[in-house]
Amino acid sequence: DGGITQSPKYLFRKEGQNVTLSCEQNLNHDAMYWYRQDPGQGLRLIYYSQIVNDFQKGDIAEGYSVSREKKESFPLTVTSAQKNPTAFYLCASSNGMDIQYFGAGTRLSVL
Amino acid sequence: AQSVAQPEDQVNVAEGNPLTVKCTYSVSGNPYLFWYVQYPNRGLQFLLKYITGDNLVKGSYGFEAEFNKSQTSFHLKKPSALVSDSALYFCAVRDGTGANNLFFGTGTRLTVIP
Numbered sequence: 001d002g003g004i005t006q007s008p009k010y011l012f013r014k015e016g017q018n019v020t021l022s023c024e025q026n027l028n029h030d031a032m033y034w035y036r037q038d039p040g041q042g043l044r045l046i047y048y049s050q051i052v053n054d055f056q057k058g059d060i061a062e063g064y065s066v067s068r069e070k071k072e073s074f075p076l077t078v079t080s081a082q083k084n085p086t087a088f089y090l091c092a093s094s095n096g097m098d099i100q101y102f103g104a105g106t107r108l109s110v111l
Numbered sequence: 112a113q114s115v116a117q118p119e120d121q122v123n124v125a126e127g128n129p130l131t132v133k134c135t136y137s138v139s140g141n142p143y144l145f146w147y148v149q150y151p152n153r154g155l156q157f158l159l160k161y162i163t164g165d166n167l168v169k170g171s172y173g174f175e176a177e178f179n180k181s182q183t184s185f186h187l188k189k190p191s192a193l194v195s196d197s198a199l200y201f202c203a204v205r206d207g208t209g210a211n212n213l214f215f216g217t218g219t220r221l222t223v224i225p
């Protein structure tokens with residue numbers, strides 16, 4: 001988990017509320033990723049960013065939004081349009097075509 | 112399209128015995144394959160990768176993986192299992208589009224029994 005910090009570790013969302021998950025990296029990596037992990041389904045890609053001020057939708061982008069204003073930061077917003085947000089969210093970064101390094105994750109639950 | 116299959120949801124092995132966690136893949140072009148491990152409520156940790164070269168890849172914590180092109184497999188192995196190896200293991204394949212996105216299998220939970 002070294003080099004990538006996700007916060008908070010636990011997060012609760014009320015109905016109709018948007019919540020933002022933080023991801024910061026000090027590895028000087030260009031690329032960053034957000035994944036959602038559900039039991040028995042592995043990891044699914046939500047959004048990814050290859051460079052600052054640019055990002056692309058992954059396989060399950062509906063109900064989520066991101067920004068990439070700084071190289072070291074890639075926050076994920078879970079909007080009210082995401083009707084089933086309860087999951088474990090993982091952020092990762094990589095340097096070009098190499099290994100992805102993961103943060104410790106944020107567990108999101110619905111109140 | 113890329114895909115990864117981990118046919119076993121759960122693998123149990125006695126401490127000191129060899130372990131194998133299976134992975135098969137489907138990819139167009141050359142495969143770039145990875146193994147990651149996840150401990151409870153933690154992120155994924157990189158174990159090893161195959162890009163090219165020797166079919167037997169050595170990684171962290173005594174793990175190794177055998178690439179078999181004809182069987183499109185990339186099984187994870189360890190000669191002698193430790194209780195501390197108990198965790199969730201993911202196989203992943205990198206896509207061929209240049210975006211470096213990884214496609215993950217559904218994971219295999221390894222339990223090493225003392």
